[in-house]
Amino acid sequence: MxxxxxxxxxxxxxxxxxxxxxxxxxxxxxxxxxxxxxxxxxxxxxxxxxxxxxxxxxxxxxxxxxxxxxxxxxxxxxxxxxxxxxxxxxxxxxxxxxxxxxxxxxxxxxxxxxxxxxxxxxxxxxxxxxxxxxxxxxxxxxxxxxxxxxxxxxxxxxxxxxxxxxxxxxxxxxxxxxxxxxxxxxxxxxxxxxxxxxxxAYEDDVREHRPDSDGARRVRRKYDIADDATVSLFMGSNYRPNVEAAEAVVDIARNMTERDADFEFLILGDVGSALDDRHLPQNVTTTGYVEEDFESHFDAADVALNPMVSGGGTNIKLIEYFARSLPVISTPFGVRGIEVRDHEHVVVAERETTADEIEELGTDTDRRKRLGNAARLLTEEQYxxxxxxxxxxxxxxxxxxxx
Missing domain, CATH: 3.40.50.2000 (Glycogen Phosphorylase B;)
Structure with missing residues (x-):
């Protein structure tokens, strides 16, 4: 053909x-x-x-x-x-x-x-x-x-x-x-x-999470993120629904600055260019488009975020997170069209409760691993x-x- x-x-x-x-x-x-x-x-x-x-x-x-x-x-x-x-x-x-x-x-x-x-x-x-x-x-x-x-x-x-x-x-x-x-x-x-x-996701990208890798440590050093900080990752292109979601991530990050533990946020991709760096809280880092050490940014994160509330189709970024065995917190809209079960493959939460979910996952390594591994297996089987x-x-x- x-x-x-x-x-x-x-x-x-x-x-x-x-x-x-x-x-x-x-x-x-x-x-x-x-x-x-x-x-x-x-x-x-x-x-x-x-x-x-x-x-x-x-x-x-x-x-x-x-x-x-x-x-x-x-x-x-x-x-x-x-x-x-x-x-x-x-x-x-x-x-x-x-x-x-x-x-x-x-x-x-x-x-x-x-x-x-x-x-x-x-x-x-x-x-x-x-x-x-x-x-x-x-x-x-x-x-x-x-x-x-x-x-x-x-x-x-x-x-x-x-x-x-x-x-x-x-x-x-x-x-x-x-x-x-x-x-x-x-x-x-x-x-x-x-x-x-x-x-x-591409089959070659489906893998285990590597938080202890040299690449993960290198990324954390690059952005001056402490080893014991809980890092939440959001990824996207400069597309209006992604920008809205990135702005929500900034609001969540600002809300978490007053909590006792150290919470850091990485906004990966061109979507960061749509944010005003002058008004970002200190716990937010925008990377811009990344080629070098791209995979290591997933490993440097503990949690992935998908706070989408608009757009069409299904979110490819959700499957990209799953493929790297990252535990994901997503809005109900963000998992539309994907056959997931709440608390088995992903944590489904509205934006207003995402900060609490990040804090809970940040203190529960075993739960993060269970979610990430289940999401990776789902990707291998269906996505x-x-x-x-x-x-x-x-x-x-x-x-x-x-x-």
Missing amino acids: NAAQVVPYVTYPPRMGGDHRTHGLMKEFPELSDSVIRYCQGGTPAMYRSLDLRRHVTIADGYEERRHLHPIHEFPKAPMLLGYPNLFASTSLRLASDGLDTILNDADVVVVREPWQLPYVLDHAKPDAPVVYSSHNVETERFGDIDQPMCADRVAKRVDTLERRAVEETDAVICTGNRDADVYRDRYDPGGPMIVAPNG TWEASSRTVRSRLHELFGPF
Whole structure:
């Protein structure tokens, strides 16, 4: 099978959760003798900052990323900085689509990330090539949680129109979970079957927690964190729901400064850039985007936090914590779509009681180990990218093969 994947920007190597889903869902295709060509409509700020202007990247044998870097794809993305969706992606493709039509013509199946590019793909794919919508969120929910300062009603209607077409006019829909699939069935009239492929972690990242490792000690020294301090970790990209959660972490940290024990908080990733360092309590450290010693930041933590209350899809960060055997305290919203049991795999708590839960876990090493190990086993059994990729590939062959 020759699979084409159409995405709104450069994905590899993945940095944010959506990039990991984009890459992870196709990861096993070349391992099982299929080929994948990913068409990227423009770049990312991180790519341009690094001056990585390659147009063609070979990820593995039979797995390529082709990048169409053109100003006409970048300028229409500017409203995204204000929280708007990428509504002009299909329009800019009609003005500049160098190489995409050839990729579509050679594909046996076309997988499109998110609804923004689908109008162009539906109009230009071969009549006999199935087009599959790869959903990362229910977009009407995701952007319903974000305030747009202008044209809110028009944006909401356009998002609904595009998502409706993505669900109703494609040959299949890939969802993050049964909950999203049910939402689509309730709101729209799906044109094809739903394929449930959960978010996950990479199999190579599933491991035991290593709090006594040299890397964990090195990270604590780097941020001047005492060996006996209880460290809570929050991780995220600079995405509005993550920013709201990071601000909640800061509030929790401020609340805990008056407690007798030493509680420290690490905010890992680009989300820290959205916080005002001048007003952070002394027990909060923001790291920014981390490459060196990335894994050791998980080992330096005792507890992971997931205080999410908005956004769409399922939280990839939750599975990333689980994969490293970290005990997690999450809001009920933060565990949506993940088959967990409270106090067995995770501690489910509202933001208002998170400080008390951190204090309790911080004094109970055995409980932390039990939670972390149970969460890791759950990840191994149900939530790896490799398993989701194999599921998607198998279903596509079953539905649309032989190729």
